[in-house]
Amino acid sequence: MCADIALLFGAFCLAGWLYLGQSGVAASLLLAQLILPAFLTIALYNGAYGLRALQDWEWAAVRSAMALCLSWAVVLFIAFYTRSANEFSRVAFTLGVLFAALALAWGRAQMRAFVRWRCGASVINELVIDDGGPALDLPGVTTLDAARHGLAPELSDPVALDRIGFVLRHVDRVLVTCPPQRRRAWALLLKGANIEGEVIDDAVIELGARGARQAGGRGLLLVSLGPLELRARAMKRAFDLAVALGALIALAPLLVLVALAVVLEDGGPALFVQRRMGRGNMFFPMYKFRSMAVSGGDRDGARSTGRDDGRVTRVGRLIRRTSIDELPQLINVLLGDMSIVGPRPHAIGSQAGEKLFWEVDDRYWLRHALKPGLTGLAQVRGLRGTTEHESDLANRLDADLEYLHGWSLWRDLRILFATAKVLVHERAY
Secondary structure (H helix, E strand, O other): OOHHHHHHHHHHHHHHHHOOOOOOHHHHHHHHHHHHHHHHHHHHHOOOHHHHHOOHHHHHHHHHHHHHHHHHHHOOOOOHOOHHHHHOOOHHHHHHHHHHHHHHHHEEEEEEEEHHHHOOOOOOOEEEEEEOOOOOOOOOOOOOOOOOOOOOOOOHHHHHHEEEEEEEOOOOOEEOOOOOOHHHHHHHHHHOOOOEEEEEOOHHHHHHHOOEHHHHHHHEEEEEOOOOOOOHHHHHHHHHHHHHHHHHOOHHHHHHHHHHHHHHOOOOEEEEEEEEEEEHOEEEEEEEOOOEHHHHOOOOEEEEEEEOOOEEEEHHHHHHHHHOHHOOOOHHHHOOEEEEOOOOOOOOEEOOOOHHHHHHHHHHHHHHOOEEEEOOHHHHOOOOOOOHHHHHHHHHHHHHHHOOOOHHHHHHHHHHHHHHHHOOOOOOO
């Protein structure tokens, strides 16, 4: 904070001197005094001086810049209503704010070395107390053997509690690994130790818990987060509608020609409808251009299409090779069953090796937390085609689960543009 104050005054002095010379320094210092209280107040509330600011200087620089811009607006607002804007130079004020923003960012970048020297690798002082529980190895964290140092959560022994309190006096966070029967004692001890404490319980890993709470006198573990927030869902749906509707209009001549070619080859229907599983583990009818002979249709997808598959027609081989057979799924996107980007929907009979997909990895069902997509992260990485081995599914599943974490519109755009590179693929047959 002291460094920010010094840089703020220095930036305004420089701005005043550059614009008005020596006489502008005093006026600029007055402007710095006006903006400083608002800046510090906002910066304290928006996290510019929190722990994260010590860990991530770029984040801290952005927060400082936000506080500076808001305080600039506050001063201008007050000056407008008090009709005092004519009493100071607008150019000097604007230059001062710009110079201050650059100076604050530079100062936060230079602070990295000071923080490393003062705090070490981590700005949080963490301690692991090993009281006979599962091994816990965390980088940059000190581990203390409870038995060797005579530390035991004896709630009836004030001397034992004093010994533990002495060990924890300069610790920000403590993690305790102990047998299940001693967890409650450690938990009670840590609650009275005025410290952030955690006790190892591997049920969190087993259930994939994301949080915990109490309700109705019971402890509840949060194991799923539900849908995207409303704003994200609205953005993703608007993106889907814009792309799908635009693509259907632009590709209408091609879609008509492909439909005619499919029908004329053997007189069968142009579309093939197959039941797939989508968001929320619910079935929906997925549309494709029919690429196989009518007699070779596989409603459950139990048999993957292989290279030189006799069921595939001549037109079908061309449209599968170029991924044109998937274009009718734009209708699924408009209907809301699918999204432009997401995990690809699989047929319920699909197998990897000799096992059904969900028999290979029980995390398979996690991919249905979002709508299935016309394209996805696995597809742009070239993970498509037959799943002859269990590893073929495992690689796709890893990509799908990676996509589920931290959705953003920009990532969907990147995946959509990257799809153009893999429309024609050696595994598309």
